[in-house]
Amino acid sequence: MRNKISARGTISFDDVGSGQPIVLLHAFPLSRVMWAPQLEAFQSSYRVIALDLRGFGGSVAFAETPSLDRMADDVADLLDELQIRERIVLGGLSMGGYVAFAFVRRHADRLRGLILADTKVEADNTEGKANRDRLIAFAAQHTGRDVLEQMLPKLVGPETMEQRPEVVESIRQIAASQTSAGIIGALRAMRDRPDSVPSLAAIAVPTLVMVGEQDALTPPSLAETLAARIRGAKLVRIAGSGHLANLEKPAEFNAAVRSFLVELKA
Numbered sequence: 001m002r003n004k005i006s007a008r009g010t011i012s013f014d015d016v017g018s019g020q021p022i023v024l025l026h027a028f029p030l031s032r033v034m035w036a037p038q039l040e041a042f043q044s045s046y047r048v049i050a051l052d053l054r055g056f057g058g059s060v061a062f063a064e065t066p067s068l069d070r071m072a073d074d075v076a077d078l079l080d081e082l083q084i085r086e087r088i089v090l091g092g093l094s095m096g097g098y099v100a101f102a103f104v105r106r107h108a109d110r111l112r113g114l115i116l117a118d119t120k121v122e123a124d125n126t127e128g129k130a131n132r133d134r135l136i137a138f139a140a141q142h143t144g145r146d147v148l149e150q151m152l153p154k155l156v157g158p159e160t161m162e163q164r165p166e167v168v169e170s171i172r173q174i175a176a177s178q179t180s181a182g183i184i185g186a187l188r189a190m191r192d193r194p195d196s197v198p199s200l201a202a203i204a205v206p207t208l209v210m211v212g213e214q215d216a217l218t219p220p221s222l223a224e225t226l227a228a229r230i231r232g233a234k235l236v237r238i239a240g241s242g243h244l245a246n247l248e249k250p251a252e253f254n255a256a257v258r259s260f261l262v263e264l265k266a
């Protein structure tokens with residue numbers, strides 16, 4: 001069903017289809033709406049749950065110190081509420097990937113497989129943290145759409161920017177619905193996130209790493225190191241895509257996910 005809200009009233013989510021559960025975690029500063037092409041593609045064969053991370057879409061903002069751990073625990077709490085006891089395939093893009101690493105640290109026994117798209121495992125360095133602080137100050141005075149405009153040149157690839165204005169516009173629309181409080185909470189959580197490199201050795205499930213070849217935020221070199229550090233991980237590069245590969249090249253993105261899921265079943 002579309003547009004549900006968790007029993008505690010904290011997390012909004014879509015829950016469509018039936019079969020092996022796949023849970024999708026969105027990028028910053030977007031919401032679960034970005035997964036529309038994947039809900040469409042996979043709901044006939046799988047149960048697909050796309051949720052709004054804390055502070056985004058219809059989910060409540062952080063009441064306590066913002067953390068990716070809290071976001072990961074929200075995912076586990078939602079699985080409990082939905083009585084999903086079988087192991088899930090967890091997919092995260094960029095910030096969603098950071099939350100997936102937190103989930104690996106805290107709830108690894110609930111995983112059947114991992115999809116890590118356009119993300120990185122390293123914590124922010126000093127310059128990265130200073131950039132977060134600058135964007136926090138900006139977000140306090142501006143809208144979600146303004147924040148998006150600051151990021152846009154790096155968020156989508158040149159091909160999408162030139163040839164697919166409707167995709168860029170839909171990304172703008174999603175960001176425009178996000179609140180300053182949600183955006184600032186996520187920036188603080190990302191700024192303060194730990195290095196997840198030590199957790200990678202513990203990943204014992206099949207893992208698909210994906211990256212847009214024109215990703216300027218988490219470039220292919222980072223995806224290569226990430227895939228090399230996870231036992232048996234498969235790396236797929238998406239040609240002609242920037243950072244938001246699931247939206248920029250949905251057919252190619254979905255084809256890679258589909259063949260990963262089929263191999264998981266085998």
Ligand code: MLT
Pocket residue numbers: 026027028029093094095096190217243
């Ligand atoms: C995202 O796409 O989620 C962000 O670019 C992640 C980040 O700012 O580190």
